[in-house]
Amino acid sequence: MQLKRVVVTGIGALTPLGNNLEDYWNGLINGVSGANMITLFDASKFKTKFACELKNFEATDYLDRKESRKIDRFAQIAIIASDQAVLDAKIDKATINPDRVGVIFGSGIGGLITFQNEVIDFAKGDGTPRFNPYFIPKMILDIAAGQISMRHGFRGPNFAVVSACASSTNAIIDAFDYIRIGKADIVVTGGSEAVVSQAGVGGFNAMKALSERNDGFETASRPYDKDRDGFVMGEGAGVLILEDLDHALARGAHIYCEIAGGGATADAHHITAPHPEGLGAKNVMLSALKDAGMKPEDIDYINTHGTSTPLGDGAELKAITHVFGEHAYKLNISSTKSMTGHCLGAAGVIEAIACIQSIVHGIIPPTINHFTDDPELDPQLNFTFNKAQHRPVNAALSNTFGFGGHNAAVIVKKYVA
Template sequence: MEFKRVVVTGMGALTPLGNSIDEYWNGLVNGVSGADMITLFDASKFRTKFACEVKNFDATQYMDKKEARKIDRFTQFALVASDQAMADAGLNKENINPDRIGVVLGSGIGGLITFQNEVQEFAKGDGTPRFNPFFIPKMILDIAAGQISMRHNLRGPNYAVVSACASSTNAIIDALTLLRIGKADIIVTGGSEAVISEAGVGGFNAMKAMSERNDDPKTASRPYDKDRDGFIMGEAAGVLILETLEHAKARGAKIYCEVVGGGATADAHHITAPHPEGLGAKNVMLASLADANMKPEDIDYINTHGTSTPLGDIAEVKAILDVFGDHAYKLNISATKSMTGHCLGAAGVIEAIACIQAVRTDTIPPTINHFTDDPELDPKLNFTFNKAQKRTVNAALSNTFGFGGHNACVIVKKFQD
């Protein structure tokens, strides 16, 4: 069976750096930190008091108040990002075949804020069950994909993907597969996450996973820096319109890039810690290259998982050296989580967008907040520290790894007809 080629024809994003693709990309290339003190709840008694929130977001600017009350923040994000992506791709209810367009969306946790608030309200009472009738439909993480399909009348394949922080990358890979084998002409894909709440921050604090650099939140996310002390929680949504090349050409769509491969593996090692030698990370990059029918030398840029954790950063770099060998020293590597924080289930798609933009503009976004070299990391590698760099980017690879040992990555390259 010959696979169909797949291209990106639309993009949308809400991120800690801005509420559009242009704002997000401008923040990345200018090295802007999205971190600040938490405003979504009172974090004064928490060990971590800062995060990378989506700023200046009012759901009622995009939907009526009644609709906004019925959906969780993560679904609100997903709907807005999908609106942006559909409009960017020039798609609307009048010019689509709804039965040939699907939605595959990822989220690591889903409606945690709704779950927390409903349980807290119940706990205040006398034990009589009084729950909001929208409690379950607001909370379940598949609801974002469902809401997008209803909003845009999309009746093709529709489901959610959950693999912790790899969720939206796995969603993109699933969308790629569906299109390759002809199950749809277009897939709306990506992910959304919004869990900056007492339960979210408190839970990750209890795991000792997050930075506690409360005196300097802007520089707290320090991938590959000797003094890194954990990730910063972020929230975001990103949506891509993936389309078969033949369909995109037939309707005269603009094409951003081609999605040429993806892979998924497991560490089979630990519930939260990465394999110390980066075995799963190595295997997933090799699988992606094989799927794309590419050699390591074909890659110019890697957007790493790079969360700013002591163990994770080292394991990923070991994997890169194993896969790319001497070519590793010709790559640009960067960890954009230094600016966006770790957006959990939405991390993969917003980092894929960073790769798409790098391919489009021949610009590598930086890894900011580098102050002290880590002696355990090879100093000859180009981590693109602190300042964006210009270079030809024909192909870029995006890595995302999640709790439970889930690894996923995708490869995008310049479109050539």
């Protein structure tokens, strides 16, 4: 079977650096930190009192007030980002076949805020079960995909993907596969996450995953720095419109880039810690390169998982040097989580968007907050520390790894007719 080529024709983004693609990208290339003290709840008694929240965001600026109350925050931002992407792709719903337009969407946790609040309200009562009738439809993880399809009338393949922090990358790969084997013409894909809440922050604090640098929160996310002490929680949503190349050309769509390939593996090692030698990370990058029919030397930039945890950063770099050999020293490497924080299930698509923009603009976003070299990390690697770098980018790879040992990688490349 001849596989179809798949391109990106629309992008939407709500991130801690901005509530649209332009503001997000400007924040990245200017090295802006998205961290601030938590405003979504009273965090005064929590070990970590800061996060990378969305700024100047109010759901009712975009959605009907009555309807927005029936939708959890994670699904609200998914809908808004998808609206941006559909508009950006200039999809004329009167001329496409809605039965061949799918929605494949990822989230690591889904409606945690709704779940938390409903359980707290119940516990405050006398035991009489009084729950919001929208409790379950607001909470379930697949509802973002469902809401997007209903909003736009897209009746093609529709489901959710969950693989912790690799969720949205896996969603992109699934969407890519559905199109290239001919099961859809267009797929709205990506992911969203909104768990800056008592349960989210308290839960990650309990497992000692979060930075507690409350006195220096703007520099707390510091991948590859010797003094990194955990990740900074972020929230956000990213959406890509993936499209069959022939379909895109026939309707005169703008093409950002081409999806070259993707890979998915498991560490099979530990529920939260990466394999110490980066075995799963090594295998997923090799799998993505094989799927794309590319060599390591074809890659110019890697947007790493780079969460700012002591174990994770080192394991991924071991994998990169193993896979890329001498070419590893010619690559640009950066972790944009140093600016956005870790957006969990949405991280993959938000970082894939950074890769796409690096191809479009020829700029590598930096890894900010670097102060002290880690003697255990190879100093000859180009981490793009603290300042964006200009260089032509023909192909970029985005890595995302999740609790449970999930690994996903996607490769995007410059579109050539």
